[in-house]
Amino acid sequence: MTLPMVVPAAGLPARVRIHEVGARDGLQNEKTTVPTEIKAEFVRRLADAGLTTIEATSFVHPKWVPQLADAERLFPQVAELPVDLPVLVPNERGLDRALALGASRVAVFASATESFAKANLNRTMDEALAMFEPVVARAKARRVHVRGYLSMCFGDPWEGAVPVPQVVRVCRALLDMGCDELSLGDTIGVATPGHVTALLTELDVPVEKVGVHFHDTYGQALANTLAALQHGVTTVDASAGGLGGCPYAKSATGNLATEDLVWMLQGLGIDTGVDLGRLVATSAWMAEQLGRPSPSRTVRALSHQEQ
């Protein structure tokens, strides 16, 4: 298999933890609903490819995310894997469901803008934060690790560019209520590298508490990731095969493909623990289940080679 030549660059971390979101953020945005057994096999294959943090599913009410309505059946099928398996919880009811299954990592999801808080959570930003407060407190009391997703950190479809201080305010609120880490989301993919650096600089929290979550809507995800790495960030969200944003649909908002990320990190000599060949085979297999080609350029390039 073709691999990039390894040439490190100055000022980058030695190791990056990939927070794999394909099974959750990816599949919840695919039109095809995948059978539970296939989802479990997907998570197993991702773990086998060396990913160590695999977001498994969501305990949002099935009415809102029907693709992941099988969370109670899926989670026990993968719970014994030797990897971290965070799950999304929107509120206390979701937390109860996750805790009942023994989840040791959960994630809440806040918004950096009023418009998206209203659209996604039907609440103001502050009402949403108030809703998360007991979720985080109860999780922490159970020694459960809590991630705080923050959507629309760079731009918002209704409000346009999002001011950095506004994002920083919500980040601090999430950390103050006890979140162990944040994931800064460019939900509509509009960010560019200077904006990424500006937010990280202004945020000024220890880099181990900050992950970045870029979408490739305008092709910027990997350049933005490079800027984040240069700032010292060591946690990067990505979706195997680029699941979750079909480039053929009008609503294309593709997640950064894990394979494209791994290609860059491998070339830079940054350790991820991932076996790129196994990961590509996993995404090619999942693309078959979904009946459409993977939007990941690396998956396409390497799958073609192997044919």
Added chain:
Amino acid sequence: MTLPMVVPAAGLPARVRIHEVGARDGLQNEKTTVPTEIKAEFVRRLADAGLTTIEATSFVHPKWVPQLADAERLFPQVAELPVDLPVLVPNERGLDRALALGASRVAVFASATESFAKANLNRTMDEALAMFEPVVARAKARRVHVRGYLSMCFGDPWEGAVPVPQVVRVCRALLDMGCDELSLGDTIGVATPGHVTALLTELDVPVEKVGVHFHDTYGQALANTLAALQHGVTTVDASAGGLGGCPYAKSATGNLATEDLVWMLQGLGIDTGVDLGRLVATSAWMAEQLGRPSPSRTVRALSHQEQ
């Protein structure tokens, strides 16, 4: 139209010259042969969108590049545009044809590897350089600007990773024979940012003499461009709409899409002179002519918005 928030980053150039290759490198690799009048209209629209360097066509023998066999008819239709219009010339015969039409900028194309020199030029690397020497000398005697393309600067499908000193040797040969600028090509798209920085550092020639030419086969083109900009490079090759590398074909070797590049540069506050809306409209129009969607993510995202 959605635009990125402008947030400059430290250490980047204030202005970048985009060397637009869609009409040449793009169209010569498309399956569909485009009528001469459409090509001329494409070049005119690119100029109207603010691009100032538009590679217009190629004087390679039509047997090898049938898509551009109309160079003699095309060039006079665009020659009066107030932009630079370099043309590709493979040898003295090609130079004669270009000079006869009044071309003031030409480009030769060398290889950084023996395997590709053999495959593309049917010569050894040194034989190819010897072939270019009189081309460059005669062009310079006529005060014609000469660009030297160098293919396979980072990896080669036969030889794998390409050693940096080998690339530097050919670069120096091209500069020594009189080339005004180089274009360092990642023809198979395997480079990662550290490799880009290493080559530019080792090459150690004034940045105004160096352009970069990245392909997006593994999704790395824009991250590599960012690394080149951080090194001071101010000339970046790109192809409007990502023409030239159909992502649906097995041989996908997509050029960096000009729109994805402009999105990043605009967000970074780097002046290009390009009107992104006009450029997207041009690429959407050309995609219609070719009967397939543009592979540029920015073109897709912005075209969808406008529907």
